[in-house]
Amino acid sequence: MESIAPIEMRYRWWRDPRWIILILVAATGGMVLWGLFGPEPKLIVSRETTLITEPLRPDGTPDYAAHVLDLLGRNTPPEENAAVAVLHATWPMGLDAEDLAAVCKALGIPDTPPDVPSLDSADNDKALRDELRAFLGLNVSDDGIPMHSDDEAIDRVIKLIDDARIIPWTQEECPLLAAWVARQSPALDLIVEGATRPKYELPLPDLLRAEPGTMLIGVVMHGTQRLRDVCRVLIMRAMLHLGEGRMPEAWRDIHAVHRLARLIAPAGRPRFLITHLVAIAIEGTANAATFVLLESPGLTAAMAASIRRDLESLPAPPDIRSSQAMERLGIVDLVVAIARMPRSERSGSLSLGGIDELGLALGTSLDMNVVLRTINDAEDRIEKALSLPDHQARCQAMDQIITEITARPFGPGGWEKAAWLAQAALSRGARSTACARSLLGFLVSPTKGVLDAYERRRAEAAILRLAAALAEYRGRGLGGEGRPYPDSLEGLVPEVVATVPEDPCSGKPFRYERRGDGYLLYSVGPDGADDGGTNDELVRGEWRSDDDDADTVKSRDIAVRMPRPKRGLIPPPSDAGK
Numbered sequence: 001m002e003s004i005a006p007i008e009m010r011y012r013w014w015r016d017p018r019w020i021i022l023i024l025v026a027a028t029g030g031m032v033l034w035g036l037f038g039p040e041p042k043l044i045v046s047r048e049t050t051l052i053t054e055p056l057r058p059d060g061t062p063d064y065a066a067h068v069l070d071l072l073g074r075n076t077p078p079e080e081n082a083a084v085a086v087l088h089a090t091w092p093m094g095l096d097a098e099d100l101a102a103v104c105k106a107l108g109i110p111d112t113p114p115d116v117p118s119l120d121s122a123d124n125d126k127a128l129r130d131e132l133r134a135f136l137g138l139n140v141s142d143d144g145i146p147m148h149s150d151d152e153a154i155d156r157v158i159k160l161i162d163d164a165r166i167i168p169w170t171q172e173e174c175p176l177l178a179a180w181v182a183r184q185s186p187a188l189d190l191i192v193e194g195a196t197r198p199k200y201e202l203p204l205p206d207l208l209r210a211e212p213g214t215m216l217i218g219v220v221m222h223g224t225q226r227l228r229d230v231c232r233v234l235i236m237r238a239m240l241h242l243g244e245g246r247m248p249e250a251w252r253d254i255h256a257v258h259r260l261a262r263l264i265a266p267a268g269r270p271r272f273l274i275t276h277l278v279a280i281a282i283e284g285t286a287n288a289a290t291f292v293l294l295e296s297p298g299l300t301a302a303m304a305a306s307i308r309r310d311l312e313s314l315p316a317p318p319d320i321r322s323s324q325a326m327e328r329l330g331i332v333d334l335v336v337a338i339a340r341m342p343r344s345e346r347s348g349s350l351s352l353g354g355i356d357e358l359g360l361a362l363g364t365s366l367d368m369n370v371v372l373r374t375i376n377d378a379e380d381r382i383e384k385a386l387s388l389p390d391h392q393a394r395c396q397a398m399d400q401i402i403t404e405i406t407a408r409p410f411g412p413g414g415w416e417k418a419a420w421l422a423q424a425a426l427s428r429g430a431r432s433t434a435c436a437r438s439l440l441g442f443l444v445s446p447t448k449g450v451l452d453a454y455e456r457r458r459a460e461a462a463i464l465r466l467a468a469a470l471a472e473y474r475g476r477g478l479g480g481e482g483r484p485y486p487d488s489l490e491g492l493v494p495e496v497v498a499t500v501p502e503d504p505c506s507g508k509p510f511r512y513e514r515r516g517d518g519y520l521l522y523s524v525g526p527d528g529a530d531d532g533g534t535n536d537e538l539v540r541g542e543w544r545s546d547d548d549d550a551d552t553v554k555s556r557d558i559a560v561r562m563p564r565p566k567r568g569l570i571p572p573p574s575d576a577g578k
Contacts, residue, residue, distance in 0.1 A: 135174070164177055331443050466489065
């Protein structure tokens with residue numbers, strides 16, 4: 001019987017499940033790696049993505065710096081531009097020679113120093129502070145032992161300078177400070193004249209340089225802080241005018257500060273948020289000085305009426321949508337800048353590497369068109385929310401948007417996070433959406449506080465106009481004698497005003513009542529809670545004592561109480577040296 005030869009079995013690897021699994025794993029891994037680190041889709045220039053479509057850089061991406069320069073304005077004649085007067089008064093405004101030449105060229109003026117000596121800041125003038133320290137008796141005793149610590153002396157000098165901006169004073173009270181103000185007067189007169197001009201447009205050097213890496217989020221606001229210093233000195237001179245009985249001159253300086261606050265952040269024109277916040281702070285300084293002026297002895301009805309008309313004729317105030325429009329440009333510009341960077345440099349260049357999922361996502365392949373569309377969709381919702389007519393409705397709408405944007409995309413458990421990270425690893429769209437949400441979180445997180453600041457500004461402006469109307473009403477007493485304030489704000493109609501405005505924070509009438517020979521007038525503030533006229537100075541409409549702790553008050557009304565307690569600029573001699 002013949003033997004049967006064994007059948008030779010040829011090895012076929014494709015039938016081996018181990019190889020099939022290995023190939024599938026390798027293919028899947030390759031696809032994941034390609035998705036994570038492969039090339040990114042080309043950036044689309046459109047309204048839905050880049051927001052602006054021109055002007056363009058040489059690489060075809062939008063030139064946001066040039067666009068913002070056009071928004072800020074760079075074609076206003078010098079004689080119509082208040083920024084030219086401020087630059088001349090504060091020359092060289094902290095700019096180096098190259099930047100100064102570029103700014104002057106953009107403004108259409110020569111880059112030569114003006115004839116007016118540059119304005120100083122009392123807060124930064126060391127020589128003035130040393131002189132005031134000696135004037136207050138805060139030097140050393142005859143035996144050479146210091147009578148006061150440096151910290152105590154600095155605090156007393158700073159308090160004197162601060163008080164000179166809120167208390168009417170005279171040359172006799174503080175001749176050193178009066179002489180210092182007199183030295184600033186030529187520059188101050190130039191600024192007062194400049195404040196009558198219709199626009200304030202100061203080109204920013206960072207934008208003028210047009211360097212490829214310039215991003216809006218890193219632009220330095222040259223001149224903004226300098227303008228705040230200018231306004232402080234103007235208010236100081238106004239208080240000196242007021243203390244020496246020069247009421248029209250005092251109002252001229254205060255009115256200039258009101259106008260500058262409105263000019264640097266004009267209504268309906270995008271401006272950086274920091275510019276808006278500085279404008280709000282400057283206007284707050286002018287408001288405080290105006291209240292002091294309105295309770296001055298000898299204020300006539302005619303003068304009060306003139307102040308009220310000037311307040312009513314100020315340029316329209318900006319709203320938060322103007323700054324939000326610029327913030328939107330800033331975040332879109334940031335995303336486009338990220339798209340233009342080498343991927344290895346993104347996190348480090350933007351200092352975002354330590355921010356959880358965002359830092360990881362920036363090192364992977366993203367679809368920047370998805371990022372931009374997600375951001376613009378959210379910004380459209382924000383714009384709609386900020387357009388609501390009621391403050392509380394705006395806040396509620398923004399709270400909802402902020403909650404959605406900042407919510408974690410995964411649950412509290414570790415498995416939920418692992419599942420989300422796996423999805424992000426497999427889906428470029430998921431990573432791109434998460435990146436957009438993280439970037440938006442930086443933009444919207446402070447919005448509630450900013451909304452409150454705008455609302456407070458609106459309420460303060462309305463209260464100030466009412467205070468001017470009340471001063472005018474009182475000044476219309478027969479025979480030049482002041483008469484009592486009205487029992488209600490309706491008593492102003494129609495003799496002084498046609499209608500009484502509503503509190504923008506509540507949509508209801510302002511709270512008002514007679515108190516002694518004066519009055520209490522207040523808004524409930526952005527929180528909508530009526531605290532009876534409580535703020536940093538008042539408790540239920542009465543002046544705080546030194547023992548009251550203002551920090552214990554969580555809610556603040558926007559309140560004014562007339563008359564204010566009288567106090568002098570310089571402490572009594574018995575307090576000196578303590």
